[in-house]
Amino acid sequence: VGYEKKNIVIPDCDKCTNTDQFFCSLSVDEKKKLSERKSQNFFKKGQAIFYEGNSAVGLYCVHSGKVKLSKLGREGKEQIVRFAKSGDIVGYRALFCNEPYQATATAMDDVYVCMISRERFLQIVEENPKFSLKLIQLLSGDLRMAEKHLLDVAQKTVRERVCESLLVLETIFGYEEDKKTLNVSLSRSEMADIAATTPESAIRTLLKLKEEKIIAFSGKKIIISNRKAVITEAGVYD
C-alpha cells in the first residue's frame, strides 16, 4: 500500500504544489536536479522518520502532514522542541556538522516526505549563495524560537505554558472550519511534552481552563472559546 501511495502522491520538486516551500526559491532546473535522486516515503501516524542519535543520511522535506521534533531527557521524558508542516525541512542541521540527528522526528498524522541525500543537498548549497542565506535565516529563526522557548520554560508557570502551547498549536495546525477548534488531536501526554510538564498537570490545567470557559473540548480536540484570554494567560510580556 505504502508504495502505491508514494508514487501517486508526491510530484517532482519542480511541480510541487506546496506554496511557501523551503526550496521554492530554486530555479526549475535546480528543482529537477533535486528531484532526480530523491526518495519518497510515507509514514503512518506515530511512526518515527528518524531518531535522535541516528547518523544523518539526508534531510527530509515534508510534503504533507505534520511532524514533531522531540528530544529525550532524563528517564525517557520527552520534550517537544519544534514542529514541521508541509514545505518545511527537517534533519538538515545534522548534515552540516557531521553529527547524528539531534532530535527524533515523528509523524503526527499520515506524512509524506521526500528524502534528499546529504551529498545532493550540500552540492546545491554550495552552488547557490542565495540558498545559503535562506538557510541562515531559517536557522536564525529556529534559534530565536528556541531561546524564547527557553525563557518560557524557565520563567513561566504551567498554566502559562499550557496557554502558550495552545497558541503554538494554533500557528502550526490552524483551525477547523468553525475557526475555533484546533485542527489537531493530541494525547494529554503529548500536550504535556509540549508544555514541558506532566500529563497530570496538563490535564488539571486544561480542565481549569475549561471551567473558566476559556477553552472547551470536542472529542479529543480543543476549542479555543476565548482566544484573548488564552493570549493573556500565556503571559506574553513582550
Place this chain on the structure above:
Amino acid sequence: VGYEKKNIVIPDCDKCTNTDQFFCSLSVDEKKKLSERKSQNFFKKGQAIFYEGNSAVGLYCVHSGKVKLSKLGREGKEQIVRFAKSGDIVGYRALFCNEPYQATATAMDDVYVCMISRERFLQIVEENPKFSLKLIQLLSGDLRMAEKHLLDVAQKTVRERVCESLLVLETIFGYEEDKKTLNVSLSRSEMADIAATTPESAIRTLLKLKEEKIIAFSGKKIIISNRKAVITEAGVYD
C-alpha cells in the same frame, strides 16, 4: 582613556592574533577589507554592548574579554542564554533577518570589540560561499546548545542546573594556574541567571555543594574540588 586604549589594543583584522577566530578562514585581502571600516570599542565590566530590542547596526567581534548574552523575562528577570569570548562574534543573527537584537550583550570584564557594519558583513557573506557554510555551522551549534539548554531547564533540578552551570563556566572561562579555580567572578545573581533559578536558591545550592566538599570558595571565585562529582551531579544522561 577609552580612545587611547582602543588604538593601542586592537590590530587590523589581518593581523589579529586571536587563533580560532571566527573570521580566520578569510583571505588576507578579505580581512583587510573587513578592517577598513570597522570601528573599535572598549567596554568596561558591566557595560552593555547592545540591548535586546535595539535595531541592529552591525555585528561585534570580541577581541578580548568575555561577553554574556541575556534575555529579559517576566518582571525583568534575566536569563543568560549564551557566552562569547575572544574570537567569537555576537549580534550577527539580527542582521540577516532585519530584526532588532534578540538579546542584550554585556561585558563581563573589560572587553574590546570590533564592530563590523551590516552592509560590509553581508557583502562578505555574499562573496564567500564557504563563509556562509561557516555561519550555518555556527548557527547549528548554537541551536543545538539552545535545545539542550531547554531540556535542562525543563527537566533538571536546581542542583543539577547549578552543577551544569559550573561546567559551562569551565568551558568558557577555564581555570587559573591551579587548574581548580574557575577564572571568573560572578555575583550570585548572575549565577542564578545562568542556572535559571533565584539568587537564594543558587546560594543555598552552592553552600550545600561546599559542605559536601565538591566545591570551595576563594573570595568570589569558585574552586572545583571534585570535578567528577560536579559532572555526576549535573545529571548528564547522554
Place this chain on the structure above:
DNA sequence: CGTCAGCTTGATTACTTTCAATTGTTGTGG
C-alpha cells in the same frame, strides 16, 4: 464483554520561590 491503554482524580510529598530580616562589603564624603 473483557482488557488495555489512556485519562482523570485525589492525596501526598518534594522542591523551589518568595518574603522578610540580618549580615557583610564596598565605596564615599566628611
Place this chain on the structure above:
DNA sequence: CCACAACAATTGAAAGTAATCAAGCTGACG
C-alpha cells in the same frame, strides 16, 4: 580614618507550585 549609605549575600520561615504516587474511570476494540 570613620561613619554611613547602598547594595550584595546570607539565612530562616512560610507559601505555593507542581510532581509523584496511587487509585479508579472510560472508552476503544478485539
